[in-house]
Amino acid sequence: MSLRWYTVVVDCHDMTAQSRWWAEVLGWPIAYEADDEVVVAPPHALDTSRQVPREERGPGLVFVQVPETKTLKNRLHIDLAPANDDDQEAEVRRLESLGARRIDIGQGDVTWVVLADPEGNEFCVLSPRD
Structure with a gap:
């Protein structure tokens, strides 16, 4: 099974x-x-x-x-990855143009970018990969 x-x-x-x-x-x-x-x-x-x-x-x-709004940091989030030949920063700008916003959850200097969707749910855009 x-x-x-x-x-x-x-x-x-x-x-x-x-x-x-x-x-x-x-x-x-x-x-x-x-x-x-x-x-x-x-x-x-x-x-x-x-x-x-x-x-x-x-x-x-x-x-x-659901009736309530998000109030705390997500315990689970989605990671998105551009293809190897795509530009991570260009994808981040595209997402920002759709309404995402960069957020700081204490990640420090890392290779991914943490964003929030229009309702505040965190997700990451990783460096390009297959």
């Missing part, structure tokens, strides 16, 4: 805005939308032209509405 990492659930004050923001950041489509959740998934996971193997499905991001 084995488990498959299916999704990461993100609590949001505005699930519609957050899901669309992350879809734009990642270049992923909205895979499912209902009154209580929005799912964003990698395009290859939604490929209907072939039977996608179980290990290639997901993980996606599920956005759910």
